Amino acid sequence: MENRPLGYDYTVAKMFMLTTIVLGIVGMLIGVILAFELAFPSINTILGSGLAEYTNFSRLRPLHTDAVIFGFTISGVFATWYYVGQRVLKVNMAESPLLMFLGKLQFWLYVVTVAAVVVSLLAGVTTSKEYAEFEWPIDLAIVVVWVLFGVNMFGLIGMRREKSLYISVWYYIATFLGIAMLYLFNNMEVPTMLATSAAGETGIGSWYHSVSMYAGTNDALVQWWYGHNAVAFGFTVPIVAMIYYFLPKESGQAIYSYKLSLLSFWGLMFVYLWAGGHHLLFSTVPDWMQTMGSIFSIVLILPSWGSAINMLLTMKGEWQQVAASPLIKFMVLGSTFYMFSTLEGPIQAIKSVNAIAHFTDWIVGHVHDGVLGWVGFMIMAALYHMAPRVFKREIYSKSLMASQFWIQTLGVVLYFTSMWIAGITQGMMWRAHDEFGNLAYSFIDTVTVLHPYYAIRGVGGLLYLIGFLMFAYNIYKTMTAGKPLEKEPANASPMGA
Amino acid sequence: MNKLYLWGIIVTIAMLGATYLSVGMSKGGINGDIVNMLAIAGAVALVIITVFVVIKYVRQMQTDTAEGELADESWDNIGEYKNPLPFGWAIMFLGTMIWGMWYMLVGYPVNAYSQIGEYNEDVAAHNAKFNTQYASITGDRLIEMGESVFLAECKVCHGLSADGIDGKAANLNVRLEANTVKHVIENGSNNQLLGSEMPMPDRNGLFNMNSGALITDAEIAAVSAYVADGMDASNKAGAEAFAGVCASCHGPDGMGMEYVAPSIAAFNPTLVTNVLNHGKKGVIGTMPAFERLNAKQKEAVGAYITSLSAK
Amino acid sequence: MFHWLEKNPFFFAVGVFVTIAFAGLIEIVPNFAEASRPVIGTTPYSTLELAGRNVYIKNSCNACHSQLIRPFKSETDRYGHYSLSGEYAFDRPFLWGSKRTGPDLHRVGNYRTTDWHENHMKDPAAVVPGSIMPKYTWMYTNLADIDTAFAEQLTVNQFFAVPYNKPVPMKDGSTTVVKMGGSVAEANALALAEAKEIVKDMKDQDVKDAVASGKIPEIVALIAYMNSLK
C-alpha cells in the first residue's frame, strides 16, 4: 500500500467526460433525425429548402457515424483511459507536469479537430470512405491527437508502480496500436494541389482535395480491412477494456478466470484482422479472400464470447447485485448484447446469409445491437461509475438511472427487431422472381414496404436518445447537486433516491 | 417453470414470429430458395443460441457462488481467480479452429469454389426452365407476363398506369400524342423503329402529293391532331393531309408498311420490341434501350402495351 | 511467458503489433497488382464526369446507393452484367457503398437518361411515387468545381499513370482518347463543350441559360457522371 499515490488527478478525464456526453447527444440526435428522414422524407427539408443542402439525409449521415465513433466513443475511450490508467498502474498524472500538459493539449487539439470535422462534413468535404471521410488536413490533426494519446499512455505505463499490466491495459494498448496502423494505411492519399498542368500551373482547385492512393478493388480491400477493424479497435477492444475494469470494480468481485482473459485477448488479436473479407462477399475481390473472411468470422465468435462469458461469470452468485443496481444492469445487459452482435455478425458473414443480408437494414440492425446495446451501455456505465469518484459526490438519482435503463433497453429492442425484419424482407424481395421468371418487384416496391419498420426504428432511436438525455442530466446533477462524499466508495457507487 | 426460461421462450417466439410474418407476406418467401432458407435458419439460430446461452449464465449468477484460488496481484483492488477455462468454450474454440483449417486446406481448398461458376450454373438452370415453361406462352398469359415486366422495369418512367407521369415519358395508353407527331414531322425521326436504319424525313422532305407542295404549318397542326385523336375522319383537314403526305409510307389507315414505315395508328409488339432494342429519342426525352430483357420478355411487354390502347 | 510479457510493455506492444499486422499483409498484398488492371473498354473519366463524381461524393450518394452488382441472377436481371474488378481501375476512391437504400447505380447509364435524371433529382417522389430519396434542388444552382476535377485528372495522370490524351483500347477493337486540358482554361473549355451536349436533352431553362453563359451547374456534371456509368 505504501507504494500507492495519495490520489489521482482526473482533470483530463473530466474534460473528455464532457465531450463524451456532448458529442453523444449530437451524434444520437442526428441519428434520430436520419431515422425519421427515411420514414418521412419531408424532414429532409425541415429547415426549408434553402438549407436542405445541410439537413438532408446524405449530408448528415457521415456526420452521425463520425460523431458517434470519433466523438462519443473515442472520447469515452480517452475519458476512461485517463481514469483507469492511473488507477491500475498506480500512478498519478500530476506526478508528471509534462504528461499533464500533453493530456490537456490532446484535449484542446481534439476539440479543434472535432469542430473542423463538423464544418467540413456539413460543407460536403468528404472522401466518401466510410468512417474515414476526412480530407488530409484533418487526417494530420487526428494523427497528432492520436500520437499525444500514445505518448500519454506509454508515459503513464513507463511511470507505473504496479509492475504487471492489468487486462484493461492490454486492451488499451491494442486500441492505440490498432487504430494507428489502420488509420494511417487507409488514409494514404495524394493532395491534388501537388499536380502541375502542362501550362505550368500548380495549386489548382481546392487545396484540401485529395485522391486515394489505391484504386477500385484495392481501395475496397484496404477500406474494409480498415472498416472491419475500426469496429474491432474502436467498438470492441477499448470497450472490453472498460468492462474488465468497471464491472469487477463496481461489483467488488474478482475476475472469474485469468486464463480465459488471456486466451480471449490473444485470440481476439489474432483472429479479428482476418475477418474483414466479410464486407466484400460476392464482390470483385478473389474468392479465397472472401472465404477467409467467412471462416475467420465464425472462429471469431469464441474469443469474443470469451470476454463476455468471463464477465458474466464474474457476477456468479451475485444476482442480488444485478437485480439491485441499475449500474450493474447496464454492464450485464451490455455483455449480453455484445454476445448477440458477435454471434449475429458471424452468421451474417456466412456467404449464403450475406447474399440476403448485405446492403440491407439487417446490417444496420446488427451495427446498432452492438453500438447501442454494448458500446453505448458500457460507456454510460463507465461514466456513472467514475462520476462519484471524480466529483466526490453521490450519483444524483438511482430511480432516474433505473428508468433510463428500461427506456433505452426498449429503444434498442425496437431498433434491432424492426431493422431485422426490414432487412430480411428487403433482401428476399430483391431476390424474388415471379411465376413468369421475371423480377417480382421493382425497386421502389421494396422501399415502400419498409415504411412501418423505419417508423418503429425512429421511435426506438428516440427512446434511446431520451435515455441518453436522462443520463446527461443525471451526471450534471451529480456534479452540481449530488450529496458530497467524505471518502471514495470502495465498490458499489452510492446513489441518491 | 423458471421465470427466465419463460422470458427466453417469449423473446424467441416474438422474434421468430415477426420474421415469419414479414417473410410470409413477401412474394418471394422461402419458396425453396436455398439462400432464403439459410438466412432464416441463421436468424433462428441466432435468437435461440443467444437466449439460451445467456440464460445458462444468468442461472449461474442466480445460484452458484464465486470461488477459486486468487492470483497474487490486485489492481486497484480488483482480484483475479486462477479458474480454469470453461470447458465448453475451450472445446468450441479449438473445434472452430480445426474446422477452419480443415475448410481451407482439405474441405474447400483455395479456389475450389468460384462465385462466377456458381452464377453461370444458376443462370443456365433458370434459362432452361424459362425456355420450357414460358417460351410458348401466348394470348392473355403473354399480356400478364408483359404486365409483370412493365411493373418491374418500366413504371419508374411511364408510371404505374403507363400515363407517362405528366409528360415525363410517353403516355402508353394512347399510340401517339400530338406534340410527338408534330415534333417528328418538323424534325424527322431516326430511332430504328422498324428495327433497322430507315429514317423519316423532316418537313423539308415531306411533300403533299395532292397539293404538290411541302407540308405547311397548318397541315402539320391538323395532321398531328388527326393522328393523336386516333384518325377520326371528322378532322377533314387532318385526314386530307394524311392521305396526301403520310399515307404513302404509313399506309392509308396508318397501320404502317413493312420495311417502309411503322404503324402510327396502333402499337404492336414488334414496334415495342424495336423501341426496346434501340431506345428512342424524341420530344419528351430519351427512352433507354433494354438489353437485359430477353426476346420473350420484350414480346410480352409489347403485347401488354398493345393491349393498353386496344381497349 | 505471458506473465513476463505483461511486465514488459515494450515487448507486449510489439507482440500485439506483429499479431495484428501480418494478417493485413497476407490478405491485401498478393492481389494488389492484378486488381489494378483495367478491363478493355474502361476509360478514364472526362473532366466533367469527374466533377460530377465529386458532386456525387460531396452529397454522399454512396450512403444509399451501391455500385457493385453481385453475381446473382436477381441482380443481373435488375442492373445488368455483374461488376468486374478491372472496371474500377480508375475509381479513386471506390464507390461500392455498403447500403442499398436506393438501387445499385453501377450501370445506371444503360437504363436511365438525361431528362429522367433531371426530373428525378429535382423531386424524386414526383417521378417515382413513394420514393424516400431527398430532393437535390441546390444542384441546379450550385456550380460544379471544374478546377478541382482538372487537378484530380492531373494528379492521377502524373502519380498513377492514368492514360489521358492516349489511346485506350475499346471492346470493338478500336481505341478512344480521353482528353485532358493543358491548362485550367483549356480544361474548363473541354468541360463546357461536354456540358453543352448534355443540356441539349434538358428542359430547365435556368440550367440551359447558365451553360449558355459558360457556367456549369452541379446537376449537369452529375448527369454526365451518371451517364458514364455503363
Ligand code: HEM
Ligand atoms: C464476431 C464479431 C463480428 C463479426 C464476425 C461481424 C460481422 C459483420 C458482418 C458480416 C457485417 C456485414 C457486412 C456487410 O454485408 O455489409 C458487419 C457489419 C458491421 N458490423 Fe459487425 N461483426 C461482428 C461484431 C460487431 C460488433 C461487436 C460491432 C459493434 C459494436 C459491429 C459493428 C459493425 C458495423 C458498424 C458494421 C457495418 C459496416 C458497414 O458500414 O457496412 N460488428 N459485421
Ligand code: HEM
Ligand atoms: C439514438 C440512437 C441512434 C439512432 C436513431 C441511429 C440511427 C442511425 C441511422 C438512421 C443510420 C443510417 C442507416 C442507414 O443508412 O440506413 C445509422 C447508421 C449508423 N450508426 Fe446510428 N443511430 C443511433 C446511435 C448510434 C450510436 C450510439 C452509434 C455508435 C456508437 C451509431 C453508429 C452508427 C454506425 C456505425 C452507422 C453506419 C452503419 C452502416 O453503415 O452500416 N449509431 N444510425
Ligand SMILES: [Ca+2]
Ligand atoms: Ca482521409
Ligand SMILES: [Ca+2]
Ligand atoms: Ca455502411
Ligand SMILES: [Cu+2]
Ligand atoms: Cu466486419
